[in-house]
Amino acid sequence: MLTHRFGATACLLFVSAAPLFAQTVKVDDVEFTLSGEVRVRSELDARTSDAGTDHATLLRTRLGALARPSEQVGVFIQLSDSRVFGEEANTLADATADRLDVHQAWLAWTPQPNLTLTVGRQELAFADERLVGPVDWTNVSRAFDGARLNLRAAGWTLAGFAMSLDEQAALLATGLNPRVNADSTASDRSLFGLWAATDHFDLFALGDMNATDGPDRSDIDRYTFGGRARTQLGNVALQATGAYQVGDQTQTGIPRQDLEAYMASAAANYLLTGSLRGQIGVQADVLSGDESPLDDTFGGFNTLYATNHKFYGFMDLFLDLPRQTGDLGLVDVMFRAMIRPDVWTVKADVHHFSLAEENLAGDKAIGVELDLTASRTLAGGLGIQAGYSLFSPSDAAKVSPIGLGEDTLHWA
Structure with a gap:
C-alpha cells in the first residue's frame, strides 16, 4: 500500500516551505510517478523532572518513485533522510548522513483486479494502527521486510502477511564462505x-515470533487475536476494539511464563454540524497488567507495532507498553473535542491515566495530560501544525516503576 505525500509540512513551532513536485511521466511506455516530502518539526521538550527545557529541530526529507511497466506490475522505491538540525558538527566536512535509508522498496503484482502481492520493504498500517502501523509521527517511521497478499471479495478485504524482523543468519556476499551460516543457532x-x-468490522490474528523485550525477556512467542466494530447512529459515531494475547516467554530468574493479556477500547463521538464542524467524544482504553510478576503467567498486554502516539497522549510518555508502566498495565479515559472554524482544525484531548494494577505503594493514579493542537493548509502542498501538551502527575507517576517525578511536565 502506497501513501503519497506531496508538499512540505511544518509541525509545532516551526514553519518551512520547500519546492516539491508530484508528476507522472511516461518513458518507453513505462509510467513513472514521483513523490516527495520535506517535513520540519521544532520541539520544546520539558518532559523530564528536575531538568531544563531542551530545544531541537527535526528534518525529514523523502523522495519516491513509482514505476508501472504494465497495469499488473508496480515498483516503488522511497529514499528517506532523517536528521536533527546541527547534528553534523562540521558544516563543510561532515557528510555522513547517518539516517539516510531506503525506507521502502517493493514490487507489486496484480494478476487479478481483486488480488495483489507486494514483496519487499514496505510500510504496514491496519485499521486505526492500534497494533500495527508505520508511526509516521516519528522522524524515521517504521517499515517491514517481507510479503503481503491482499484479496478483495464479497465486501471484505483480506490481508495476509509475513515479515522478517531480525535475520540471524543472513546470506553472505558473493565470494565469502556461506557455510558460516551453519554456525548460527539463534532463531529469526x-x-x-x-x-x-x-466497512463496519475487522477481524485479525497476529503472530510475533522469537521476540525480545528488554534485557530480561527473550524467546517470546506471542499470538494476538481480536476484532474491531464501528457504526454510526445519526450524529453519534461508535467504535469498539478488543484483543487477547496468548503464548509464552522466557524471563530471567523465572520459569518459562505463559502469556495471558488483553486490551479493550470503546469510543463514542458526537459529530457537530453547522459553521464550526467537528466532534466531541469520550474514549476508554484498558491494557491489562501483570498482577504477580513471579508466577508462571504474564498478564501485561504488549501493543506490538502500534502507532501509540495516536492513542496514549501526544507527549509519548507511554510508547513502550507494558514496559513503561512496569508491566502494571494502563487505563486511559480520554475526552476529546475537535472543531474546524474556517481554515483551521483545532483539537483538544484530555487523558486521565491510571495503572490497571496497583504499584507497591498501593497507588493506581498516574496523572492527567492535556494536548492542544491547531493545523491548517497554507497553500497547495504546504501545511502547518502547532501544539502544546502538559502532564500533571499523580502519586503513581512520581515513583518507580514509572518515575516521572514531582514536576508538571511540558512539551510543545
Whole structure:
C-alpha cells in the first residue's frame, strides 16, 4: 500500500516551505510517478523532572518513485533522510548522513483486479494502527521486510502477511564462505498475520515470533487475536476494539511464563454540524497488567507495532507498553473535542491515566495530560501544525516503576 505525500509540512513551532513536485511521466511506455516530502518539526521538550527545557529541530526529507511497466506490475522505491538540525558538527566536512535509508522498496503484482502481492520493504498500517502501523509521527517511521497478499471479495478485504524482523543468519556476499551460516543457532524474529476488514468490522490474528523485550525477556512467542466494530447512529459515531494475547516467554530468574493479556477500547463521538464542524467524544482504553510478576503467567498486554502516539497522549510518555508502566498495565479515559472554524482544525484531548494494577505503594493514579493542537493548509502542498501538551502527575507517576517525578511536565 502506497501513501503519497506531496508538499512540505511544518509541525509545532516551526514553519518551512520547500519546492516539491508530484508528476507522472511516461518513458518507453513505462509510467513513472514521483513523490516527495520535506517535513520540519521544532520541539520544546520539558518532559523530564528536575531538568531544563531542551530545544531541537527535526528534518525529514523523502523522495519516491513509482514505476508501472504494465497495469499488473508496480515498483516503488522511497529514499528517506532523517536528521536533527546541527547534528553534523562540521558544516563543510561532515557528510555522513547517518539516517539516510531506503525506507521502502517493493514490487507489486496484480494478476487479478481483486488480488495483489507486494514483496519487499514496505510500510504496514491496519485499521486505526492500534497494533500495527508505520508511526509516521516519528522522524524515521517504521517499515517491514517481507510479503503481503491482499484479496478483495464479497465486501471484505483480506490481508495476509509475513515479515522478517531480525535475520540471524543472513546470506553472505558473493565470494565469502556461506557455510558460516551453519554456525548460527539463534532463531529469526518474524511477524505474520491475517487481517480481514469490511466497512463496519475487522477481524485479525497476529503472530510475533522469537521476540525480545528488554534485557530480561527473550524467546517470546506471542499470538494476538481480536476484532474491531464501528457504526454510526445519526450524529453519534461508535467504535469498539478488543484483543487477547496468548503464548509464552522466557524471563530471567523465572520459569518459562505463559502469556495471558488483553486490551479493550470503546469510543463514542458526537459529530457537530453547522459553521464550526467537528466532534466531541469520550474514549476508554484498558491494557491489562501483570498482577504477580513471579508466577508462571504474564498478564501485561504488549501493543506490538502500534502507532501509540495516536492513542496514549501526544507527549509519548507511554510508547513502550507494558514496559513503561512496569508491566502494571494502563487505563486511559480520554475526552476529546475537535472543531474546524474556517481554515483551521483545532483539537483538544484530555487523558486521565491510571495503572490497571496497583504499584507497591498501593497507588493506581498516574496523572492527567492535556494536548492542544491547531493545523491548517497554507497553500497547495504546504501545511502547518502547532501544539502544546502538559502532564500533571499523580502519586503513581512520581515513583518507580514509572518515575516521572514531582514536576508538571511540558512539551510543545
